[in-house]
Amino acid sequence: MNWRAVLSEAGRNLASGTTRAAVFALALFAVAGGLAVADARSVVALEQRAAEFVASGASVRTLVAEGMTDGRSCERLGGVEGVRAAGALAAADPLVLEAMPANPLPAYEVTPGMAGVLGVHSVSADGAWLPADLARTLGVRAGETLATTTGPLTVAGTYRYPEDGRDSRLRHAVLVPRPAAGTFDECWAEVWPLSESTDALVYAAAEVRPGTTSNMTIGQLNNRFGASFDGRAEFTGRATRFGLPACALAGLVLGFVAVRLRRLEYAGALHVGVSRRALLGSTVVETAAWSLAAFALAAGALVFAVTVGNPADRLEVYLIGIRGPLAAACAAQAGAVAALLLVREKHLFGYFKNR
Template sequence: MTLAAIWREVWRDVVSGTSRTLTFALILAAVVLGLGATDIVTVRALTAAAERFQAAGASIITLDAPGRIDPAACSALASVSGVRAAGAIRAGAESLTPLALPSSTIPVIEVTPSLPEVLRTQIGSAGVILSEQAAQTLTVRPGSELQTSETTATVAGVYGYPEDGRRPGLGFAALVPTTDGEAFDECWVDIWPTSPQTPALLQTTLLPDDETGAGQSPTLTQLNSTLGTAFDGRSRFDARVTRLAPWGVLGIGVGLGHLSVRLRRVPLASALHAGTTRQDLGAVVMLETLSWALPATLLAAVAIVVATTLGGDLDARHTVVLGSRTAVAGMAGPLLGSVLGFVLTRERHLFRYFKDR
């Protein structure tokens, strides 16, 4: 058969419905889209859980050692791989008494300049950093002037510290950055992903006992433990059931491809009996399989990409890759199945195929 003859044969089979193109295309598209979307939804749920873990401050580990924290060593931890931010804090000697609320005081907490980054707060200028609760009470915002009984301070920023399970103390407070070089009481480190090396890392910020005379054993705690002590995203990702989605699509695709050929064993065996070469007939089978496998896979792949990029995913590029794996399996499965079905089709079995119809 010439190439033109092969294309004509494929076209006739597709248009006449002999190859059941529409039926197999719809089934394959549903399988690829369903399993691919399920895997993406699962990964998105893991990503959202990781974001909730960090947003709640669960990724922040604190080392409490009154009078024994080296502020420079603590801030320098931010340069360590995996550490998003690090800073030290200590209780201030005095409180702020705002003129707007003369009967109330705001506890002052002295911090290293890098501590606001641990609380995911941007500072626009020098000054005090108020908690959201304190800022709302005083009706001020970043850049406002805060009148106190002692002086006038600029509100450099406002940090969030909700009551979501994190330890109390900073919900209604004013942070005052300082670089005096004196020892601090705590070192805070926001480390992601969580690491078993964090305790040893924080121990490097301790000053010797003989320099301070503190004598208290350091205490390592998690700022918010309500979501668990650690988040092992890699293990959860590797253990998800939907990781087998590409293999499931591949297996179903092989089955569909084999079935598409098996349903046409009689005409295929008849064509071989009439003198059509296996090479020419194999080309027809492959092209007819492509006629439903290719559009079905492309349709499902486009739907997955669009849903991923428009869904606000935090890591869209990687989830698109996951969806592409499923789409590739959806393309390869039918081709493998049709090859298998065609290889098992024999001319000498024509009468048996005819009787088994």
């Protein structure tokens, strides 16, 4: 039997319903597609938790070393792998507005690197930074000036600082950038991903002097979401990580069952002289038809699953999830071929009796 005859026979089996293609395609889609979607949603949820952790400021480590924090050393931490940005901070004299002389605003001197830590949206190189909520309360925008008792103060930029559990000192404070030369009281470093080695490196910003009694401590800007977030461990330990082998097993079983149910037909074909090679060819084609249909359905469902929630790494999440349906489609072929190889012509009458 040539390949055209094989394809023709497979086509007739599919069209007539002999293959039960629709049943097995839907069954494989239900298992592989469901597991793939569940795994994708698990990864998306993990990514969203990580984004929430970072956005809350929980990844910002704060070294408190009053009068011993070297500004330049702190700034240089921003160039270390694993540290996104770093800046030093020190308390300054309160700022008195002419419109509010009885309510001075707390002020801090900061190094330029603090802009990266706080996400400052700056429109000018000179001036102070204000929290966005405070700027709205004062009715001022970036680029405008505030009248203070010491003269006009330009608002160079603003930054978001919500009341979400983070250190509240900067929520209503004015930050005045100055060069990193000299000493400060604190060093803030945004560390991601978190690691004990990077935390230990933050201590390098402290300038220890003989005879000093000040304590040095490393804290966290916001501890609402816990002290750490080990994304790698949570990813490798997620409950849906077994989706890939489960999909492969499902494909193997369904492929085997699809052929095993037709063992009488295959044994009869062998009995009348059809070669096993021809049967193998038609089996591969028929199995490919329903397994690839299931794969296409799962791939479509997965597109929707990785889009909901607008994750940043859609492609990566999709590639993780699609492995399950792909493995299921390949395993279905293996199961079908294995079942066909177990069919024997000499068992024809036994198959007939047990049909």
